[in-house]
Amino acid sequence: MLKIRNVSKSYSKGRVKAVDNISLDVRPGEIFGFLGPNGAGKTTTIKMITGILPIDSGTITVNGYDIEKEPIQAKMNMGFVPDNHDVYERLKGIEYLNFIADVYNVPAEERKERIDKYLEMFEIKDAAGDPIKSYSHGMKQKLIITGALLHKPPLWILDEPLTGLDPKSSHLLKEEMNQHCARGNTVFFSTHVLEVAEKLCHRIGIINKGKIIAVGTIEELRKSEDASLESIFLSLTEEGSGRYA
Ligand SMILES: Nc1ncnc2c1ncn2[C@@H]1O[C@H](COP(=O)(O)OP(=O)(O)OP(=O)(O)O)[C@@H](O)[C@H]1O
Ligand SMILES: [Mg+2]
Numbered sequence: 001m002l003k004i005r006n007v008s009k010s011y012s013k014g015r016v017k018a019v020d021n022i023s024l025d026v027r028p029g030e031i032f033g034f035l036g037p038n039g040a041g042k043t044t045t046i047k048m049i050t051g052i053l054p055i056d057s058g059t060i061t062v063n064g065y066d067i068e069k070e071p072i073q074a075k076m077n078m079g080f081v082p083d084n085h086d087v088y089e090r091l092k093g094i095e096y097l098n099f100i101a102d103v104y105n106v107p108a109e110e111r112k113e114r115i116d117k118y119l120e121m122f123e124i125k126d127a128a129g130d131p132i133k134s135y136s137h138g139m140k141q142k143l144i145i146t147g148a149l150l151h152k153p154p155l156w157i158l159d160e161p162l163t164g165l166d167p168k169s170s171h172l173l174k175e176e177m178n179q180h181c182a183r184g185n186t187v188f189f190s191t192h193v194l195e196v197a198e199k200l201c202h203r204i205g206i207i208n209k210g211k212i213i214a215v216g217t218i219e220e221l222r223k224s225e226d227a228s229l230e231s232i233f234l235s236l237t238e239e240g241s242g243r244y245a
Helices: 042-049 071-076 093-103 108-121 137-149 167-182 194-200 218-222 229-239
Strands: 002-011 016-026 031-035 057-062 078-081 155-159 186-190 203-208 211-216
Touching: 002 042, 016 042, 016 057, 016 203, 016 211, 031 042, 031 167, 031 194, 042 057, 042 155, 042 186, 057 071, 071 078, 078 137, 093 108, 093 137, 108 137, 137 155, 137 167, 167 186, 167 194, 194 229, 203 218, 203 229, 211 218, 211 229, 218 229
Parallel strands: 031 186, 031 203, 078 155, 155 186
Antiparallel strands: 002 016, 002 057, 203 211
16 A cells, blocks of 8 residues: 655755655554654654655655656645644635545535534534634644545555544544554554553554664564564664564
């Protein structure tokens, strides 16, 4: 579903190597958690997957479509929730959602059904007619999630999606992620909440200083030790070694 091959990215004319030759495969039916300390390269990787940043070297394909060679097809196969809430503040919530649905050619019947479903689920239906600039942080996050899922993309790419959501909304989104994967689709998401990753993810990848230092199920990462994900994460990212890779 998502194939990352030998991908690198530098900033500041090569002075900062944010992502250093990473390769990953995320399969259909899988919730994949992307973990790593601040500045490790998670958002940079996600921006390359979604075609926001050009790739310096390597390739990324989404459902078989190369994000650089076939960007439209690749983007039609994914829904993206960024880590910031920069959104068209002057639009009303419903105008934003209709705009996104137009961009992705979502037919009228389907868009109404999906917009209603998510706005009701996130309890923001009453605010749909209000300008986005009046929304709270969490309401903007819910609106962006709704917009990202309107075209029913098989691959969800979520950058710290639970940040700012209240416990109920966070629970609902996690349920949606589970159901999405149970239908044979895929979720790739970054998080700092290790308890969430431990409970929700089928597999986990840990990135540190631009390099993937571990990939596997929680059981595989644990190896012989009966460790929590927190202690595995801390020991791996402190050592910076590839012990579990
Ligand atoms: N626009 C930019 N210009 C220069 N350096 C950048 C830029 N964006 C990110 N970086 C650097 O690239 C590295 C990776 O950053 P990135 O945002 O991908 O990390 P992250 O894993 O998402 O971190 P966080 O957990 O804080 O969100 C960091 O060293 C960061 O300072
Ligand atoms: Mg980030």
